[in-house]
Amino acid sequence: MKKTLLSAAIGAAILGAASAASAGTLQDVKAKGFVTCGASQGVPGFSNPDDKGEWSGIDVDYCRGIAAAVFGDPKKAKFVALSSKDRFPALQSGEIDVLTRNTTWTVSRDTSLGFNFRTVNYYDGQGFLVKKGLNVKSALELSGAAVCVQTGTTTELNLADYFKANNLQYNPVVFEKEADATSAYDAGRCDVYTTDQSGLYAMRLKLKNPDDNIVLPEVISKEPLGPAVRQGDDQWFDVVSWVHYAMVNAEEFGITSKNVDEMKTKGGPDVKRMLGNEEGTKIGTDLGLTNDWAYNVIKLVGNYSEVFERNVGPNTPLKIQRGLNALWNKGGLQYAPPIR
Amino acid sequence: MAGNALPSEKPTSSGSSSLLYDPKARGIFYQVLTVAILGLFVWIIVNNTITNLNRANIASGFDFLKGRAGFDIGQTLIDYSSDSTYGRALLVGLLNTLEVAIIGIITASIIGFIVGIARLSSNWLIAKLAQIYVEIFRNIPPLLVIFFWYKGVIAILPQARASLALPFGTYLNNRGLFFPKPLWGGGAWLILVALVVAIVLSLVIRRWARLRQEKTGQQYPSGLTALLLIIGLPLVTFLALGAPLSFEYPVAGKFNLTGGSVVGPEFISLYLALSFYTASFIAEIVRAGIKAVAKGQTEAASALGLRGNMTTRLIVIPQALRIIIPPLTSQYLNLTKNSSLAVAVGFADVVAVGGTMLNQTGQAVEIVTLWLVIYLSLSVSTAVLMNWFNSKMALVER
Numbered sequence: 001m002k003k004t005l006l007s008a009a010i011g012a013a014i015l016g017a018a019s020a021a022s023a024g025t026l027q028d029v030k031a032k033g034f035v036t037c038g039a040s041q042g043v044p045g046f047s048n049p050d051d052k053g054e055w056s057g058i059d060v061d062y063c064r065g066i067a068a069a070v071f072g073d074p075k076k077a078k079f080v081a082l083s084s085k086d087r088f089p090a091l092q093s094g095e096i097d098v099l100t101r102n103t104t105w106t107v108s109r110d111t112s113l114g115f116n117f118r119t120v121n122y123y124d125g126q127g128f129l130v131k132k133g134l135n136v137k138s139a140l141e142l143s144g145a146a147v148c149v150q151t152g153t154t155t156e157l158n159l160a161d162y163f164k165a166n167n168l169q170y171n172p173v174v175f176e177k178e179a180d181a182t183s184a185y186d187a188g189r190c191d192v193y194t195t196d197q198s199g200l201y202a203m204r205l206k207l208k209n210p211d212d213n214i215v216l217p218e219v220i221s222k223e224p225l226g227p228a229v230r231q232g233d234d235q236w237f238d239v240v241s242w243v244h245y246a247m248v249n250a251e252e253f254g255i256t257s258k259n260v261d262e263m264k265t266k267g268g269p270d271v272k273r274m275l276g277n278e279e280g281t282k283i284g285t286d287l288g289l290t291n292d293w294a295y296n297v298i299k300l301v302g303n304y305s306e307v308f309e310r311n312v313g314p315n316t317p318l319k320i321q322r323g324l325n326a327l328w329n330k331g332g333l334q335y336a337p338p339i340r
Numbered sequence: 341m342a343g344n345a346l347p348s349e350k351p352t353s354s355g356s357s358s359l360l361y362d363p364k365a366r367g368i369f370y371q372v373l374t375v376a377i378l379g380l381f382v383w384i385i386v387n388n389t390i391t392n393l394n395r396a397n398i399a400s401g402f403d404f405l406k407g408r409a410g411f412d413i414g415q416t417l418i419d420y421s422s423d424s425t426y427g428r429a430l431l432v433g434l435l436n437t438l439e440v441a442i443i444g445i446i447t448a449s450i451i452g453f454i455v456g457i458a459r460l461s462s463n464w465l466i467a468k469l470a471q472i473y474v475e476i477f478r479n480i481p482p483l484l485v486i487f488f489w490y491k492g493v494i495a496i497l498p499q500a501r502a503s504l505a506l507p508f509g510t511y512l513n514n515r516g517l518f519f520p521k522p523l524w525g526g527g528a529w530l531i532l533v534a535l536v537v538a539i540v541l542s543l544v545i546r547r548w549a550r551l552r553q554e555k556t557g558q559q560y561p562s563g564l565t566a567l568l569l570i571i572g573l574p575l576v577t578f579l580a581l582g583a584p585l586s587f588e589y590p591v592a593g594k595f596n597l598t599g600g601s602v603v604g605p606e607f608i609s610l611y612l613a614l615s616f617y618t619a620s621f622i623a624e625i626v627r628a629g630i631k632a633v634a635k636g637q638t639e640a641a642s643a644l645g646l647r648g649n650m651t652t653r654l655i656v657i658p659q660a661l662r663i664i665i666p667p668l669t670s671q672y673l674n675l676t677k678n679s680s681l682a683v684a685v686g687f688a689d690v691v692a693v694g695g696t697m698l699n700q701t702g703q704a705v706e707i708v709t710l711w712l713v714i715y716l717s718l719s720v721s722t723a724v725l726m727n728w729f730n731s732k733m734a735l736v737e738r
Binding site: 092112114134157159170232 | 411414422499593606683695704
């Protein structure tokens with residue numbers, strides 16, 4: 001009896017200690033041999049498991065990029081499916097190392113929730129999906145509508161603000177899971193479904209009659225989506241951020257997963273520096289990684305353009321144009337600080 | 341030699357071993373040890389939580405309840421908008437939980453009593469139907485019963501633009517039940533006063549009738565008088581005031597019916613599921629309670645010349661209630677706690693609203709604490725109320 005109690009207490013103490021000692025996430029990740037990323041419960045194009053449990057999407061590729069940078073192996077990434085409501089406690093508690101789950105960067109999440117955001121891997125904005133039969137042409141005609149929305153999202157708050165600002169009435173129908181909100185909309189419980197525009201296109205594919213639904217022209221919010229990490233761990237924050245910057249810089253330099261080996265030896269000095277082929281370079285080791293980290297990210301996962309085209313681009317069912325997500329020198333917002 | 345040494349050694353050795361083998365001392369030792377380990381465990385948990393919260397720069401405390409909520413809630417019993425505070429949002433959720441729990445408990449009790457008695461019926465068909473009901477609902481998880489109502493029944497009702505018209509200006513579609521909203525005119529509060537007066541009068545009459553019966557043996561129909569008073573007095577007041585009541589009827593709007601009052605499918609499915617599910621347990625408790633009253637009691641009552649319904653009312657039910665009430669309390673507590681399954685169909689109960697708040701503010705420890713306190717107080721109040729009722733019903737020993 002005494003022994004069981006004592007061992008229980010020791011067990012509890014170890015558990016407590018384990019969750020307390022997570023300041024050096026990079027060391028923890030290296031020690032356990034894989035990186036744990038928070039993913040969605042299924043948003044096509046962003047993070048979506050297929051029927052074999054294989055994940056795909058641009059958020060998934062971000063996570064694989066981190067695994068490639070740390071281990072030189074994109075397969076050393078594990079995904080935890082999280083609802084919008086569970087994602088923040090999962091990161092706070094250390095269940096996941098980084099949240100790569102179409103999460104909007106806001107000041108309160110940056111501060112009071114205790115997270116850090118820096119890179120934006122997808123610039124999005126909130127829109128509305130309605131049934132064609134309602135003959136609605138603008139969101140301003142939606143007064144009195146029932147709106148399906150997922151709880152615990154910025155979407156839910158933007159919705160309240162937008163309808164209030166425009167003096168419109170509405171009846172919110174709130175679900176915890178995206179799938180439940182979708183099926184309620186499909187069953188006619190709501191007139192309108194609202195989420196980020198990328199999500200609307202993805203979700204429309206899942207409806208019974210996708211062509212009977214249209215996305216309204218209004219974009220009512222800014223939704224910069226990017227990865228979040230816990231505050232107070234600058235090294236890990238840097239690793240996560242520079243994986244994205246490496247992908248964007250690679251696109252700018254024209255480095256792809258196909259030509260990266262060639263570029264490593266034949267590219268200009270800035271290309272060679274980025275790929276870790278510069279005499280006496282310390283960029284990788286200063287990040288806490290190896291000097292071929294960026295090479296691994298591009299070789300094994302691809303540059304930003306490849307990731308975008310593969311998951312959400314015009315040749316995928318989602319058919320999303322680059323738009324705001326084009327490079328800064330092509331009229332978009334994707335801009336990466338130099339690697340030097 | 342050895343025989344002599346033994347008695348002289350005994351007192352010295354027992355001095356140290358008696359404390360070790362003394363059951364009382366050992367008992368105290370283990371109790372102190374258990375408390376110490378428990379204390380250490382709690383200290384580690386609390387300390388670890390505080391350390392982690394500080395390290396993650398998460399603010400703690402309940403100040404966030406005064407902040408602007410920013411989200412809307414579909415079903416509210418009190419005024420609420422996105423400008424209201426988090427505290428008020430939580431209150432909206434709590435009232436929704438109470439609403440579904442109280443109405444659910446009443447309905448479950450009614451269905452449960454009817455089905456429980458039906459199972460004892462001598463009519464084969466009624467008894468079997470009641471048994472089938474109990475076996476079906478008792479053996480399905482409550483969550484599935486909720487989904488059955490939400491996705492199986494309500495979702496296949498007509499669409500909003502093709503609502504099913506029912507009598508009295510009531511409509512039914514897959515977005516809920518729409519019914520006329522009563523609009524009370526001036527002086528309507530007098531009707532409420534009349535109702536209160538009628539209830540007080542009924543209680544006075546009942547007391548007087550009982551005293552008179554004890555003294556003279558004469559009976560007075562106090563139940564009938566009370567019924568007449570409670571219905572009649574408010575009705576007379578209503579008519580005397582010139583019927584100050586009008587209705588706002590639901591009418592077809594652009595998207596859905598507008599005006600009137602509406603009960604959403606989320607509430608309906610949760611309420612029906614909780615009522616039907618819990619009723620199956622209550623039915624069994626009622627059946628057990630009635631079965632437990634010895635047959636001799638009924639026989640003795642009829643030997644004394646009591647009629648059938650008086651036997652049931654004065655002999656069987658009071659004794660059955662003593663057995664029914666304690667397990668019934670557990671079922672009421674279960675129903676209240678099961679109402680947290682509301683989150684599955686998007687009904688804004690205290691857990692759903694709290695979850696949204698948790699997500700926005702990140703105050704996980706505080707909100708989970710609030711949840712615990714709320715459910716604990718709900719359960720304790722129910723238990724206290726039922727214990728009071730139980731003590732009223734318990735056998736009075738003279």
